[in-house]
Amino acid sequence: MLIDRRLSALVAAAALVVAGAGVWLLAGAGGDARRTHVVVDRVPMDEVHPPGTGHPGVVVAHGFAGSARLMAPFGDTLAARGYVVVLLDFTGHGANSRPLTLGDSGDPALERDLDVAVAHLRSLSDVDPDRISLVGHSMGAGAVTRYAAAHPEIESTVAISLPDASAARPAAPARLLLLVGGLEFRGFRDAAEQAGEPGIPGRHATVIPGAEHVSILFSPGAHRETADFLAGTADGAAGGTLPSPTRRAGGAALVLIALAAGLVPLARVTLGGAVRGWPRPDWPLLGRVTAVAVVAAAVGAVIARFLPTGVVPLAIGGYVAVLTAITGAVLIAYARRQRTPIEAAPKRRAFAAPALILYAAITIAVPLQLGLTHAVPSGTRWWSLAVVWAGFAVFAYGAERATDGNSLAVLAVSAVTVIALVVAAIFGLTSTFVLLVAPLLAVLMVWQAVWSAVLHRFAAPPWVIALAGSLLVAWPVAVTLPVVS
Structure with missing residues (x-):
């Protein structure tokens, strides 16, 4: 009984130490960027603002069963490169309680949500309204690709794990990067290859080795490719070191381990x-x-x-x-x-x-x-x-x-x-x-x-x-x- 009591006390002490490390990682995520949560026309959004004014802006869209919080590491990455970022919760996801109609009829809801997010981003005082780009994952990748194809004023688009190549037209979007994990299902790799044909100017596809459909969101390679493409660079030198995309998830994992123990x-x-x-x-x-x-x-x-x-x-x-x-x-x-x-x-x-x-x-x-x-x-x-x-x-x-x-x-x-x-x-x-x-x-x-x-x-x-x-x-x-x- 004494051994059990001592073991329980030891586990409790270790859990407190691990939880403290997790809280430290979470508290330091995002650097000096300012974060604000807003709801505009019933669309919940998280804003990420780097210091200064006149920044280009990026709307980040999550995938099916995702949320703005899931995409938060992209907010950290892009804010570190000088972008004001808006991360939205699509209809039916995250804090957005409006129901999503599944199937083709769901696309208008996603387009409407993107319209609201883009308009809100353009209205922010520290954003250059003529320099707006889009980033999306899975369902969100299809949504931002279709949106950019219909709105040529969008500067650049990054589609991560695009589920269907038909979202991209032969001549639009004008600048499109397609990222896909090396461990994803074949259909996602085929979609990236078809939509990112080398013969189309301003468009290319990149495979992120060792990443599957979810882990690609936390891959340093995916974040580096996204930031460099939006900045128009190929070597990553222009923007300097990027924050770790695993910091938030790592901190959460430590808190979870501590609570489990x-x-x-x-x-x-x-x-x-x-x-x-x-x-x-x-x-x-x-x-x-x-x-x-x-x-x-x-x-x-x-x-x-x-x-x-x-x-x-x-x-x-x-x-x-x-x-x-x-x-x-x-x-x-x-x-x-x-x-x-x-x-x-x-x-x-x-x-x-x-x-x-x-x-x-x-x-x-x-x-x-x-x-x-x-x-x-x-x-x-x-x-x-x-x-x-x-x-x-x-x-x-x-x-x-x-x-x-x-x-x-x-x-x-x-x-x-x-x-x-x-x-x-x-x-x-x-x-x-x-x-x-x-x-x-x-x-x-x-x-x-x-x-x-x-x-x-x-x-x-x-x-x-x-x-x-x-x-x-x-x-x-x-x-x-x-x-x-």
């Missing part, structure tokens, strides 16, 4: 001393539960396709919630048939539930908001979060019951569910956007399994483990997926 002392205080060992492989159990999970997830993937999941106003959010809920329900039924016992938890452990659930929300939401993307729900996102959380909670509880709390088996069940989502996307049961977010969802599921292992060590009730752990997955899903109609 803080679960150990919190569990010690709320649940008492550790009474169980860490999970060990149980191969017969692993085989049985994995087989059940395969059947459950397959059934869930098919049934979810034919249910009215669109009532949840989040792109793919309803489908994911239904699939996970059905999978969890099948696992619960299996556990009952196997007569998996449920321990009667002491009152102290049950009373720990509010503290652990609140801590889970803080652990995931605070680092995301501080250094990665918009993570504060608003409008319909609140009840959508409740629905998505319910789906993942049923899944988590079913996994806990079916595996008898073996976190390695929980991890296997989670892997099966993520694979089922990917297969569903491949076979047209849900949006192919799942293919882009599946790696991030897998990481969140691993994290949930780690929480399960820690809380099981302190003998937390299965329902408490399920409610707290599932929130780690449900929160980022609910706050990042676009609000749609």
